Amino acid sequence: MRLNYIRIALLPAFAVILYSCEEKIDSFTAADKLEKIAQLNSALAPCSDLSIPDSVTACATTTCRQVLQEHQAAAIIFDIWINYAWANALSAHYGEKAIALIDQTLPKTEDYPLLFERAQLLSLRSYINTRSSNRQLAVYDAYQAADIYMELGLHSAAAVSYLNIANVQYNAGNHQIAIENALQSTTLYSESHHLSRGDSLRWLNAYNTIGMSYAALQDYTRAAEYYHHGMNLAEKLHHALWAGIITGNMGKLDLSEGDYDEAWAKHNVNIRVGLKFNELASAGLALMGQAEILEHKGMLYPAKIYYDSAWALMRKERRPEIWIIYFQKISTWYEMVKQYDSANASYKRYIAFRDSTQGVPASQLLRLQNQIQFEKQVSLLRAENDLKKSNLKTSYVIILSFIAILILLSLLFFSLRRNYRNIHALNDALERKVKERTNELVRLNKELDTYLYRASHDVRRPILSIIGLGRLAGLARDESERQAIQQKIDITAHDMDRMLSKIRMAYELDKFEDVQHVDISAYLSSLLARLGKSNPEVKFNLSITNPVILRLSVSLLDVIFINLIENACTFRNPVDPQVNLTVICRSDHVQVSVKDNGIGIDPKHLETIFSPYTRYSERSVGSGLGLHLTQKAVHKLKGNITVESTLYLGSEFRIEIPLRIDVDTEPRASETMR
Structure with a gap:
C-alpha cells in the first residue's frame, strides 16, 4: 500500500522529467533537421566510394559528427543519425547491410519527436529497394x-x-x-x-x-x-539536359501523329544533349525513336543500324529497365524481317530482364495502392466518427464522469487486492527458495564434513610414509640407497599432492563461474600435451570429426578430463598403453569418449563406480573422489556420463554435453599425440 502511494506521489516528478526529455529531443525542429539531412546526404558522397564496409562506416561517422557538431542533440537522436549516415553511405555498394541497419534502427523512432528520423529511414529504405x-x-x-x-x-x-x-x-x-x-x-x-x-x-x-x-x-x-x-x-x-529529354519525349507524340520529320528533328536534339551530358541511356532511347520512324517508312535495314547504335550506347549504363525496351523493340524488328530465331532469342532476353527488374507484378502494386487508399479512407471515416462521438459526449459528460470515477475506484480496489495476492505469492515463493537454499547448504556442509574427515585420514597416511622414509634415509649406508628412498619420498609427495588436488576440486566444484567460449579441440590438445609430459610411456590419440566451441567453465572441463585421463594412465596396460579421445558433434550435444586398453573394471563395481571414496584395485593411490567429482562436474554442465568396461581389456567413458553455440562443422583430420 505504501509503495502505491509513493508511486502516485512521484508521478508529477516523472512527468516533469519526461517533458524535459521530450523538449530536448524536439528542440531540433523538423525544418532544421531537413536542412541538416540535406547537408549530411551531400557530405556522405565520398564515403560511398570507399570499398571496405568498415572504412565506409568510419567515414560516415566522422561526417555525421561534423554536420551535427554545432547542435547539442539528444543521445538517441545522435545514435539514430549515425545509423542513418552508415546506411546511406553503405547503400551504394552494400544494400543488404544498409537495409539490415535500417530495420534495426526503425524501432527506436516510434516516439513522436523522432518522426522525422523515421521518415528519413523509410525514404532511404524505399530508395534502396527501388534500386534492387x-x-x-x-x-x-x-x-x-x-x-x-x-x-x-x-x-x-x-x-x-x-x-x-x-x-x-x-x-x-x-x-x-x-x-x-x-x-x-x-x-x-x-x-x-x-x-x-x-x-x-x-x-x-x-x-x-x-x-x-x-x-x-x-x-x-x-x-x-x-x-x-x-x-x-x-x-x-x-537546364539543357532536361529540355533535351522532354523534347525527345515530345518527338514520340509527333511520331504517333505521323509527323515523321518533326519527330526526327526532336530526337536529334535529345541525342545531341544526351551525348553532351554523357546521358547515354537517354541518347540511346532517342536513337531507338529514330529507328521506329524508319520502320514506319518501311526502311527496315537502316532502322537496324540505329537499333545497333542505340544498344552500343545503352549497354554502357547498367540500367536493365532501359534494356527491356531495346530487347522488346529489336525482337519485333527481327519478326518483321522474318528472322524468327533471332526474334525468339531477343524476346527471351526481354522476358529475363523484365522479370529481374520488375520484382513484383504490376497488379500487386495496384493492389497495394488500393489498400493504402482504403486505409486512408477508413482513417478519415474514423476521424469523422470520432468527431460525431465527441459532440454527443458533451450532453453526457457528468454521467460518464461519474461512471468513470466508479470504474477507477473499482480498478483501484481490484488492483490493491491483486497486489496483495501477488505480494503473498512472492513471500511464499521466497520462503520456498530460502528453504531450498537452506537444505542445499545443509547437504553441502555434510558433504564437506565428510570430505574433511576422510581427507584427514588420507593425508595422514602419505605424511607418515614420508616421515618413515625420511628416517630410513638417515640410516642409509650408500648414495644409491638414499636416492631410492628419495625417489619414493617424491612419489609419495606427488600422490599426496594429487589427493589434495581432488579435495580442493571437491571444495570448489560449486564455485566455478569462469564461463567462456572454449574450443574443445584446442583445449584437449593442450591438456594431452601437458599430461603427456608426466606420462611419457602412454600414447594419447585425439580424434575430432567436427570442430566444436562451447560456452562453459574451463575449470569444470579440467575436473572431468584430468580425472578421467589420470585414471586411464594409472590403470594402464603395462604393454603399449594407449588412451584414445574421440569428439563427435551431434545435432544438440557433443559426445566425448575417453577409452583406454588398461586393466578394466570388474562388472560388479560398475554401478558404484561414481560413488565417493571407492577403490576397487590395488593400484588405487588416490582419495577415491576422482570419478565422483567427474560425475558432479558433468551434471553441473547439464550433461551425462556413462561407462563400459571389460576386465583386462580396458574401459570407455562417454560424456555428453549439450551444445551452447552452433559453429561451422567442416570435417577436420584426426590428430595423434604422444
Whole structure:
C-alpha cells in the first residue's frame, strides 16, 4: 500500500522529467533537421566510394559528427543519425547491410519527436529497394514516409516521396496510378514558396512522368500539356539536359501523329544533349525513336543500324529497365524481317530482364495502392466518427464522469487486492527458495564434513610414509640407497599432492563461474600435451570429426578430463598403453569418449563406480573422489556420463554435453599425440 502511494506521489516528478526529455529531443525542429539531412546526404558522397564496409562506416561517422557538431542533440537522436549516415553511405555498394541497419534502427523512432528520423529511414529504405527492384516494399515505405512528412508540414519532402511512388508505378505499367501520385507531387511543389533548385528539378521530373504516363495511355493531348509544363520549367532553370529529354519525349507524340520529320528533328536534339551530358541511356532511347520512324517508312535495314547504335550506347549504363525496351523493340524488328530465331532469342532476353527488374507484378502494386487508399479512407471515416462521438459526449459528460470515477475506484480496489495476492505469492515463493537454499547448504556442509574427515585420514597416511622414509634415509649406508628412498619420498609427495588436488576440486566444484567460449579441440590438445609430459610411456590419440566451441567453465572441463585421463594412465596396460579421445558433434550435444586398453573394471563395481571414496584395485593411490567429482562436474554442465568396461581389456567413458553455440562443422583430420 505504501509503495502505491509513493508511486502516485512521484508521478508529477516523472512527468516533469519526461517533458524535459521530450523538449530536448524536439528542440531540433523538423525544418532544421531537413536542412541538416540535406547537408549530411551531400557530405556522405565520398564515403560511398570507399570499398571496405568498415572504412565506409568510419567515414560516415566522422561526417555525421561534423554536420551535427554545432547542435547539442539528444543521445538517441545522435545514435539514430549515425545509423542513418552508415546506411546511406553503405547503400551504394552494400544494400543488404544498409537495409539490415535500417530495420534495426526503425524501432527506436516510434516516439513522436523522432518522426522525422523515421521518415528519413523509410525514404532511404524505399530508395534502396527501388534500386534492387523490391518495388512493393519501396512503394509501401514511400507512402509511410509521405504521410509522416505531411504530418510534419514538410511538403517538399512529401513531394519527393510521391514522385518516387509515381516513377515506380510508371515502370510497373500502372500509368493511371503514376499520374495520381505525380500530380500530388506537383501540387505540393506548386504550393511551396521556397523551392530549392533540386526541388524545382524534381517538379520538372514529375511533369515529365505525367506526360509519359498519358502518352502510354494514348492521351496525347494531355501528354503534350504536361510536357509543355516541364519544358517551361527546364527553360526557366536553364537546364539543357532536361529540355533535351522532354523534347525527345515530345518527338514520340509527333511520331504517333505521323509527323515523321518533326519527330526526327526532336530526337536529334535529345541525342545531341544526351551525348553532351554523357546521358547515354537517354541518347540511346532517342536513337531507338529514330529507328521506329524508319520502320514506319518501311526502311527496315537502316532502322537496324540505329537499333545497333542505340544498344552500343545503352549497354554502357547498367540500367536493365532501359534494356527491356531495346530487347522488346529489336525482337519485333527481327519478326518483321522474318528472322524468327533471332526474334525468339531477343524476346527471351526481354522476358529475363523484365522479370529481374520488375520484382513484383504490376497488379500487386495496384493492389497495394488500393489498400493504402482504403486505409486512408477508413482513417478519415474514423476521424469523422470520432468527431460525431465527441459532440454527443458533451450532453453526457457528468454521467460518464461519474461512471468513470466508479470504474477507477473499482480498478483501484481490484488492483490493491491483486497486489496483495501477488505480494503473498512472492513471500511464499521466497520462503520456498530460502528453504531450498537452506537444505542445499545443509547437504553441502555434510558433504564437506565428510570430505574433511576422510581427507584427514588420507593425508595422514602419505605424511607418515614420508616421515618413515625420511628416517630410513638417515640410516642409509650408500648414495644409491638414499636416492631410492628419495625417489619414493617424491612419489609419495606427488600422490599426496594429487589427493589434495581432488579435495580442493571437491571444495570448489560449486564455485566455478569462469564461463567462456572454449574450443574443445584446442583445449584437449593442450591438456594431452601437458599430461603427456608426466606420462611419457602412454600414447594419447585425439580424434575430432567436427570442430566444436562451447560456452562453459574451463575449470569444470579440467575436473572431468584430468580425472578421467589420470585414471586411464594409472590403470594402464603395462604393454603399449594407449588412451584414445574421440569428439563427435551431434545435432544438440557433443559426445566425448575417453577409452583406454588398461586393466578394466570388474562388472560388479560398475554401478558404484561414481560413488565417493571407492577403490576397487590395488593400484588405487588416490582419495577415491576422482570419478565422483567427474560425475558432479558433468551434471553441473547439464550433461551425462556413462561407462563400459571389460576386465583386462580396458574401459570407455562417454560424456555428453549439450551444445551452447552452433559453429561451422567442416570435417577436420584426426590428430595423434604422444
